[in-house]
Amino acid sequence: MSVQLTVEQAAFLQGPVSINVAAAGRDGWPQVCRAQGCVIARDRRTVTLLLSARRGRELLDALDAGSGIAAVFSRPSTHATLQLKAVRAERVTLNAALRADNGRYAQAFADELVGLGFGAELGQNLTTVMTSNDLTALRFAPEIVFDQTPGPAAGRVLATT
């Protein structure tokens, strides 16, 4: 059973947010990798994340071996942050819609950072990193949602199964 994300949460997760994914490696070491886009299913019960297979090799390996998944989403301009967790994630076939989402996401996220005063050069490199041609897609059904906006309330559970 998964939680159903609210409409606001779904919009936030698909916005110009920084996305990072973690898993526990086969050797017990935590692994982290930046994701490059997020698509929420219509019923708001599954999350599909896009990653570069090369950049996320160890993370994907950990997930393939059955690790749970944690993903943190943070909007640089507001610091609003959510963390989602699930006991497993599966790889799904990349399609044209997901590829298109990757391009849209990279542009929106670069605009967000450049708007905050980070240089155009960073924006350009970000777009290079975020639109790699070795995309892979991961899908998971979140079982718990945490508010992780910095502050004493960070860690509050917003939804759980």
Place this chain on the structure above:
Amino acid sequence: MKPTLEAMRSCLDGAIPAVVATCARDGTPNVAYASQVHYVDAEHVALSYQFFSKTRENVLAHPYAQVQVIEPGSFRHFRLKLHYMRTETGGPLFEYMKAQLAGIAAQTRMDKVFMLRGADIYRVLDIESVDSHLPPAPLPSDALLSLRRTLELLGDATDLSDLADRALAALTPGFGIRHALLLMQDETGDTLYTLGSLGYPDSGIGAEVKIGEGLIGVAARERIPIRINYRTGDYTYQAAMRATNATEPRIPLPLLANPHSRIAVPLIHGGRSVGVLYAESEQDAFFSHADEDALVVYAHHLAALVAQAACESDDTEPAHIEPAARPSGAPLAVRYFAADHSVFIDNDYLIKGVAGSILWTLLNEHASNGRRDFCNRELRRDPRLPLPDFGDNLETRLILLQRRLAERCPTIALEKTGRGRFRLNVGRPLQLSA
């Protein structure tokens, strides 16, 4: 080739938040943002501990973490494999991180939220360059070249007054620094006073900072350089820099109203803290890690020159006594308060402490017998002056007094007439009261 931790220090300045991944004992992963990943040495970093978070709960149970940091200016990612060692809740590293966190917190408008409870120390086991195909960020200016240029401009000044001026002036062509202060530690060891300044409308000569207060005072107390790269509204690090008892006469520290970057570097010589060099800028991230390194070396050099100048022996030949012309004009009202040795001229505060008592003694000598030529040696023996037996900083006090008079009351002047000798010039009759 594996990147080294030293080579990626720009990633550890808090410009772009880092991400930390941990695992619970049952293997459940957690991923969160880290406010601060601080460079400790070539093998260690420290993460700020602000709240008891899942990250912290995890590393206490399973002491492994992976941290992802980003190079500002290039967006290259690096992943650090870390092993948690211990938490420090006081001492130099903790104080440095606390000050720096105040800067990061203000930059991210989180200054009401961030408070450092501990510095979690991790050993770095591995560094992975994730985006090795991307060009690195443009190199910052060469701090070693800046240092060399600054030292060349400083030269080998041996006169303390000249040294203070040149030490600050050399920072502009050397490091591009336009606003700086040179503060000396007083003989009690609990206060710093401003001996020279660069780039402020009011010089602030004589302005005091308590040891342990604000960025300057904490750098002096902990004997560490502290660099804050972003504007901070944190009371401790900004307002308290100027804090003294509002009812006491005081000279305000000049300082920029809204500095974006600040650095305070202690002057240490022979294991003794002699002062602080402070610089600030209106630009974000003005001082790099390498600038900090270079300014630490510069401050060591300055401290040695200050110590050397203080050891210069005074002239031994007798003072050349010149009779003073009797001044004319309306009398200057000079009032002295013995409680804090403060001196007011025509009701305006001039100076207090040791410098105040020196001035009062000189003016009284002058009033009673017309004397105007003096030497350091006799001042050191004068029981009216609150000077300790050793390390009296008399020379720096005289420079401070000389500069303060030149700014606030040029009618009274101290003129150097030799090593350890000076003349008191008084342009108007004096009316002394205590």
